[in-house]
Amino acid sequence: MQNVGKIDSMIRIILGICCIVAIVYNYTVETILPLYGVILVAILIPLFLKTGITKFCPIMKGLGVSTKK
Secondary structure, three states: OOOHHHHHHHHHHHHHHHHHHHHHHHHHHOOOOHHHHHHHHHHHHHHHHHHHOOOOOOHHHHHHOOOOO
């Protein structure tokens, strides 16, 4: 059952891509994140992309929240 709306899904996918760009930028151009920041961002990437693509968020389901109309 989907509980993530269209706009919410697009925002999650964009955030996932931004996280990937931040890590690539961190290692290629300039160090902008400390190690714990890189680890945190790396954990968020699959969360954002998976929930954005599948339009299902288990955290929102547990809270009883839905952005899908």
